[in-house]
Amino acid sequence: MPTLNDILVLNEKETRGGFGDGILEAGRRNPNVVALTADLAGSLKLNGFMKEFPDRFIQCGIAEANMIGVAAGLTIGGKVPYTTTFANFSTSRVYDQIRQSVAYSGKNVKICASHAGLTLGEDGATHQVLEDIGMMKMLPGMTVIVPCDYNQTKAATIAIADHEGPVYLRFGRPKWANFTAEDQKFEVGKAQVLAEGTDVSIFACGHMVWLAVEAAKILAEKGISVDLINIHTIKPLDEAAVIASVRKTGCIVTAEEHQINGGLGLAFPELTAADLPRLEQLQEHLWADGVEAICPTLVTCGVEPLRRALEVLAEARRRHRPRWPRPSPATPSRSRRRRHPPASRCRTTPRWTKPRANSFKPPSAALAT
Numbered sequence: 033m034p035t036l037n038d039i040l041v042l043n044e045k046e047t048r049g050g051f052g053d054g055i056l057e058a059g060r061r062n063p064n065v066v067a068l069t070a071d072l073a074g075s076l077k078l079n080g081f082m083k084e085f086p087d088r089f090i091q092c093g094i095a096e097a098n099m100i101g102v103a104a105g106l107t108i109g110g111k112v113p114y115t116t117t118f119a120n121f122s123t124s125r126v127y128d129q130i131r132q133s134v135a136y137s138g139k140n141v142k143i144c145a146s147h148a149g150l151t152l153g154e155d156g157a158t159h160q161v162l163e164d165i166g167m168m169k170m171l172p173g174m175t176v177i178v179p180c181d182y183n184q185t186k187a188a189t190i191a192i193a194d195h196e197g198p199v200y201l202r203f204g205r206p207k208w209a210n211f212t213a214e215d216q217k218f219e220v221g222k223a224q225v226l227a228e229g230t231d232v233s234i235f236a237c238g239h240m241v242w243l244a245v246e247a248a249k250i251l252a253e254k255g256i257s258v259d260l261i262n263i264h265t266i267k268p269l270d271e272a273a274v275i276a277s278v279r280k281t282g283c284i285v286t287a288e289e290h291q292i293n294g295g296l297g298l299a300f301p302e303l304t305a306a307d308l309p310r311l312e313q314l315q316e317h318l319w320a321d322g323v324e325a326i327c328p329t330l331v332t333c334g335v336e337p338l339r340r341a342l343e344v345l346a347e348a349r350r351r352h353r354p355r356w357p358r359p360s361p362a363t364p365s366r367s368r369r370r371r372h373p374p375a376s377r378c379r380t381t382p383r384w385t386k387p388r389a390n391s392f393k394p395p396s397a398a399l400a401t
Contacts, residue, residue: 036227036249045182045210047203048146052077054189055114059085062112062193068103069116070096076116076146096121100129100141107139112193119145119202120161123168134198135171142192144201149289151239152205166294168200169267175199175220176267180241182210184264187218195220202238209242223270229257233277233284237263237296240287266296271303278304
């Protein structure tokens with residue numbers, strides 16, 4: 033059983049460096065691997081590939097949309113193109129080309145995006161991106177991978193060459209803790225369990241995995257057992273690993289370098305809401321207590337805590353149920369009746385019950401006066 037004590041920092045390296053070394057190795061293993069870049073060969077660490085395979089390197093210039101189109105065309109001839117630029121330009125700038133030329137037609141293009149999230153820092157807000165995972169997740173047939181360190185990025189870069197179909201590979205710029213095994217075998221769609229626990233499940237991806245490790249160690253000092261899982265493949269999600277962890281701990285925390293809309297965190301309410309309510313016991317309890325609707329995110333706390341929460345809600349509903357019937361749309365509201373009591377309870381008939389004759393003038397008459 034893996035524990036937090038087994039996680040050791042080997043060194044600090046850039047994840048984009050892992051991509052550069054990975055595509056070089058992929059090129060050595062597969063003669064069909066081709067590298068394309070949009071004037072960012074140095075930033076994407078392609079120097080080694082360019083030197084060893086100059087005839088399999090294409091410099092597209094600052095023309096990202098054209099690069100995606102060229103890559104889609106190369107797949108028709110059996111090539112495995114890796115497109116490279118910053119994450120912001122790999123998604124937002126060329127989304128139409130990816131959608132039409134790659135995703136919808138199932139082209140075997142590997143879209144490799146560096147400088148993702150906020151950790152690129154000094155490049156500024158125009159180069160930062162926090163919505164790319166959500167954008168790429170929605171595309172049909174698109175695999176989305178966010179490795180956590182240098183070694184895993186290298187392994188993922190090599191592995192996707194043998195994966196048939198479009199892939200979005202996301203990594204970053206800064207030097208980061210390198211703590212996964214150097215000889216690891218990367219499995220697309222298979223979550224990596226870093227430590228097993230029983231109190232809380234922490235799911236993380238990318239750079240946030242190492243921060244989750246540090247947080248888990250702090251929690252362990254306080255006696256809180258953490259089930260720590262690296263979700264390096266966000267799509268397809270390892271549903272079995274997620275559900276198993278949620279059932280064990282009953283508590284979810286997610287960590288990602290992305291906004292919550294469309295990101296890793298949003299995948300868990302969607303998954304657990306689709307899985308856990310199928311349990312017959314939970315369905316019977318829902319309908320027996322008359323709870324008509326609940327927030328889907330409540331399901332992420334697990335079946336038993338949700339069952340107890342529903343009992344509390346149902347009891348509170350019984351205790352505080354209003355004694356008066358709800359007024360129909362034709363009946364004035366209760367607050368209005370207080371402000372305007374019925375005529376039978378007044379000594380004089382209210383003025384508003386007897387409108388004066390000819391008090392209303394049509395617009396034409398009003399304008400004439």
